[in-house]
Amino acid sequence: MAEVDRFAEIRPYNDDEVAGAIERLVQDDEFIGAIARYRFGNLVGWLGWAIRPLIRAVLRRKWAGVTTVRQVQLGVSRYMEHMIAGSTRGVTFSGLEHLEPGKGYLFVSNHRDIAMDPAFVNWGLFNNGFDTVRIAIGDNLLRKPCATELMKLNKSFIVKRSAKGPRELMKTLGDLSAYIGESLAGGHSIWIAQKEGRAKDGDDRTDPAILKMFYMEGKKQKLAFADYMARLNIVPVSISYECDPTDLAKARELYEKAHHGRYEKGEFEDIESIVAGIVGQKGRVHVAFGAPILDGFDDPDGLAALIDRSIWSSYHLFANNFLAAGERDKASAEEAAAYAERLDKVPTELRDLWRTMYAKPVENSKNI
Template structure:
C-alpha cells in the first residue's frame, strides 16, 4: 500500500515491513545511542562514554537483527516488562481479564496515571494471558525526539493529533482518528486509550466525554444512533492502581505552582523525563482491574462517561497509603507506611502538601 492509498499513514503504528528500517534508524540515531550510554554508564568518565558509543551500536545491531515483525517486538517487550516489574515493583495483580474473550477486539479505556506504564501494563496483562496486545494511543506532544517516534510506533503506538487547533484541521484529525479506531476494531485489533488527555495528577479519575464524542464520529458518518454505535465498540473500562507513584512529587509540585503561584513552566522534554521516571521508579504493588464490556444503552457521551468512571472506581485497588492520605481507618497501615509518606511530604514545601495528599486520598473518596 502506497502512502497516497493509506489514509492512516501519518498516525498508524509500523507494520511488519517497516520494522527493519525503523530499527536501523534507531541504531543510527546518535542522540538515542548517547541516551543509552549516559543512562547505563552514568558514573563513567565522559571520555569512556565516547568510546562506548560505537560498541553500543554494534551490540544493538547484533541484538535487534532478529526482529522482523511487530509480534517479535511484542514478545521482546513482554520479556522486558517481566524483568522491569521484578526490579521496580512488588508484583502485578490482574483482575477481570478472565471474563474477556481472547478472540474479540475491545477498546480498553483506562484511568491515566503514568504516560508509558499505563498502556504497557495493560498490554503486559493481555500478553501474559494469551490475548493479542492492543494498539496504544499517544499524543503528538511525545514526538519531539525522533527516537521516541520510532519506539512508540514500533510498539503498536498510534498518534493522537493534539496540536491541531484550527476548526477544519481539528475536525479532519478527529475524523481520521475515529475511523482508524473503528477500522482497527473491524480488523480484530484492540485499542488502548486513556480516559482523558493528560495524567490525573490529583488522583481524580474522570472520563472526558470528548473522547467518546471522537469515537462516535465514525458512527455518525454511518448515521447510527450514539447508543447503538458505542455498544458495537466493545468498550472495557480498566482501573490501574499504583501503590507508589514514582512521579507523585513532580505532579504535586506542578499543581502547587499552577494553582498557588499562578503558572507552571513546562520544560521542553519534561514528558520524556516523566516517562523515564515512571519506568525506572519504584511502584511497589500494582493492580490492573479489567471491568465489564459495556452493553447497556447510554444516550449521551456524558452518561457513558459517568458509567466508565463507576467501573474504574469499582475496580481501583486501594492500598494502605490511600487510606492514610484520606485519614481513614485501615488495619494495614504500618509505621513504615507512615514514615514513607512523611518522608515524601518532607521533600515538598508545606503549601504543596495538600496536592500530594490529594493524589493518594481522592481514589478513596471516589470509591464511596
C-alpha cells in the first residue's frame, strides 16, 4: 500500500512533478492570455487566435528540457540577474558567515515586498554556495491555478490563511508546523515572514502567534518550547530597500483605513503589487542574516523580542530613512535633494504616512 503524502496539498513540487506542472501551465488559457497581454498589448484583441498558439509553442520549446526543481531555480536566477541590473543600484549581503552549507535554517524575515523579499534572500544564498529556501506563501495570493503552479515550481509551500472553523484551523496549523519541522530536519531551509502581511507602516515586529505555530509540532512531541525552538535554527533576516516601489500604494491603504475605517482591496491588487515590486526602482538593497537564535528565551514573547532586536540592529539605514526621521546631518546635499524630489510627488494627504514608513526603522534601531 502506497504511503499517504500528508503534505501533498501544501508542499512544493518534487522533480517528478515538474514536467506535469509545466504542461498544465502551457495548457492554461489564463496564463497564456496574461503573457499575451503583457507582451503584445492591444494586438491580442484581434490577433489572439494566432498569438496564443505561438506563445504555447515557444514555451514548450523553451521548457522542453526542464525536468527538475534545480533547473527551474537556475532559470529564476537568470531572470534575477536582469531584474537586479534593471531595477536596483546593487544588492549587498551581510551575516552569511553565520550559516553552514547543508544545514537547514528557519529564516524569519521582515516583510516589505511580496515576491522580492524571499527572492533576494535566495539570491544571496544561491550565489554563496547555499541551497535555496522553501518559501511560505499565503493562499490569498494563489487564487488562479497558474499562480499555484508557478509558486510550487519555485519551491513555495502554501499557508492556508483561508482555513475556517477551529478544527480546520488547528489541523492546518498543525500540518504547517510539522512540514516546517520535517523540512528543517531534512536540511531544507525555510523562509517565512515575521508576521502575516507586509509591514506597510515600516514597523518590523514579530507576531508571537507565528512562533506558537512553529512550536505545535514540538508540543506534540512533548518538548519544552525553548528546547524545540532551538532545534529549528531560527535566523532573523532583515531586508532593507532604499526605495520601496509600492510605498505610495501602502500609504494610500493606511490612509483609507485611518480615515474611513477600512480599505477595499481590488481583485488584482496583490498581483499588481507583485509586479510593481519586481519591476519598480528599488535603489540599493541590503539583506542581513543574523546569527541563529539558540537560547536566551523561554516563551514566544521572549523569542519574538530577540528576533525583533536582531532585525532592527541589522537593518541597513539609507539616507531616505534618516531624512524621513528628520536627521538631515546623516545625508549629503545630493541625497537630501533626491529625497525632497520624491516627497514632492507624494500627495499631500499621504506625506506623513509615507515619511513614517521610512522613519520607523530609525526609531526601532534606537530601541534595541
